[in-house]
Amino acid sequence: MRDPDVAPNVFASDAPAFHERARRFETGLSRAGLGLVPKLGRRASDALLARLLRLLAERHPRAFEALREMPDARVLIEPVDAPVALLMRVGHDLSLHALPRGVDGVDETGADAVVRGPYARLLDLLEGRIDGDALFFRRELSISGDTALILALRNTLDGEEEMDLVADAASIAGPLARALPVLRRNAGPVLDRIEAARRLLPPPLRRGIERVEARITGVLPGTRA
């Protein structure tokens, strides 16, 4: 059966294989970047995520106004294959926090709803690339708690045009912002892109590049798949 969620198969008429590969690459890269966030320490990571939110709010005012108009609630977005989960508070006090994965997983206390799945799927979800109902059709994403909250979040983000979280996130991560368009434009082996990224990454991110590489190529033992 065809995968109902992989939008590029259906929508991108130009070189779907390339798009898919590039998408896979930036997904892996951003996941690794996310993994580094808590290593910055709580205050620095909150500041970084607050900066990301402010930037997103500037770029997507309609969606963010809608998120602020929602009743106060917390959604835990938990990528099962990343070391970090994100707790998003919607409503008047819109905020984003990184929660590291401990031995017992991620602390769900205080979350009204949890959406859990592979990082790539969650990124598609947050960028509005997955159709609303398709979210529910698949077993890759699991949902618990307040279903209406997750639906509202998804509908709100889907109502936004061309949300590009990877590019937005990269743009606050310094030189990566300049690398990304290049990465996306140029075809070629994925690992070439990593080389490009390695050269361009700022020092704190560069330290994690081996892990990035390993995750993308899937050779590092001990990472959760």
Add this chain to the structure above:
Amino acid sequence: MDNFELICPAGTPAALRAAVDAGADAVYLGFRDETNARNFPGLNFTRQDVADAVDYAHARRVEVYVAINTYPQAGNLGPWQKAVDDAARLKVDAVILADPGLLAYAAKRHPDLRLHLSVQASAANVEAIRLYRDAFGVRRVVLPRVLTVPEIAKLNAEIDIETEVFVFGGLCPMAEGRCSLSSYATGLSPNKQGVCSPANHVRYEQRGGALASTLGGFTINVFGEGEQAGYPTLCKGRFVAGDGAGEGPAYLFEEPTSLNAMDLLPELKAAGVRALKIEGRQRGKAYIAAVVRAYREALESFAAGRPVSHIDLQAMVEGGTQTTGAYTRGWR
């Protein structure tokens, strides 16, 4: 011959632009409140959104219809009447209504506003349709999904207003606008609040490898490990019929399937149908772009007398299966 009009859904401004760009002749949408039958969290249009939508669509010669198709609440008619007034003020091309009281209001207050009869009115026969035409000047009826194509043909031979039929998307096995199943399980209904099987009454529950979905505390389905899951729309659930001595849980009302009537274009044309409607104001812009584009291509081929190449929409449909639904007698 005139081609079919293609009527497409939009739950958000982004979806509206996707539908317009993909080849819609008209886009239907609702205000962000209980006046429309897709009153879901995070969906629908503010007044300003509708104004922008009309600008965007009209600049591309695409029409905008506003669905105000729930039944106004007794003692609180204001929001529905205001929705009609605002739709008229915003110069939409038609309003889609179901309630006779609201139709009477619209006909009297806005004699130039084009009125369509919503599927939620469930007008399934010539006498009912003539009543809405004679009483309110309704110009088009969206037919309930209970009629076969031959029945639609007979009906069109006897009425002199346009008919619009659903060709793709979610399928109500019950006559629309006459269903209180959701209300029975949750207290919230399509007719009153514009919701069916509302998400705030849905819970997913992991049971080992299985996943149970409940609505208002009633188990609507249990999916085995690896089985594709569905949203717990009440009539698409699995239940045990009779004393349980039969075959066990089954999709008693309808499988999780989607309507796709693309193969029936010649029959629908011969039956005198004016407009084809795609369901899915609650679906994402990705779905809308893909389905509208596929139907636009199919209609172009059909109008040019070319064979309609069957575009694969399998990826878009719930449960991965498609049906021609009530349009063919075997469905009953």
Add this chain to the structure above:
Amino acid sequence: MTASLTLGPVLFNWPVDRWRDFYARIADEAPVDTVIVGEIVCFKRAPFFAEAMGDVIERLSAAGKTVWLASPILVGSERERAAMRDLVESDAGLPDGGLIEANDMGALALLAGRPHAVGPTINVYNEATLGWMAGRGAEAVSLPAELPAATVAVLAKAGRELGVETEVQVWGRAPLAISARCYHARAHGLHKDGCQFVCGNDPDGMPVTTMDGQPFLTVNGTQTMSHGCLCLAAEMNELVEMGVSRFRLSPQAMDMVRVAEAFRAVLDGQRDGAEVAAELGGLIDAPLVNGFYHDTAGALRVA
């Protein structure tokens, strides 16, 4: 307007002899004022009852009941339309006070300008629609089961001003949905066209249970009903105060004479509604529910 009791049409597919006997006993023993007859769920069942219809109407009328005829809920095919037209024309043949109760907008259309009744499967949700119907000749409107008390109150008040009687179902499984598809046939692996009338095996409908074994719904051919038995005995006084003047009992395969007697006693102020609910609850194999009226899930019972 004095409050009165209505017996709604039998919705289930009973053998014609049982059906005839049921109405004979109603005629002789049940303290109801109006009896509505007619097969409104499935066109295919109608011929079975046609032969007995004349006798039943005569018997009920002779016993002093007002007899109304109900039109089908769903009318799509040519044959269904023809049957609907014939039915609408037949009101002239009804004894005094007889009306046609329209259950579809098509029948309502054909009844324009003549006294008629509006059944609970026509959507009357607000005073504007009620007013429109009154202007076309509606004398009584039976309200949809899902309406909450606040809505009933507004409509009952509007009805009094318009001279339209309002009716509320106070007993029996609630009708929830109608379809072109037959779920009785489907559950038996059959098709509607070759249904073998399997609905006749379930005189109180076919139970529908969740996968966790919880009773949920009732299938009656093309109709879906509640599993819970709607009971508003305890709410009767409140309904009378609102101005509701007609109270509908929907037949179940049980002692409906006893049900009618109990509701009559409540209406006459001789018995307490809650006490009657407790007694009648023991007579049917389903929980009593009143959630719709109390503006919550219809499956719930609010004390």
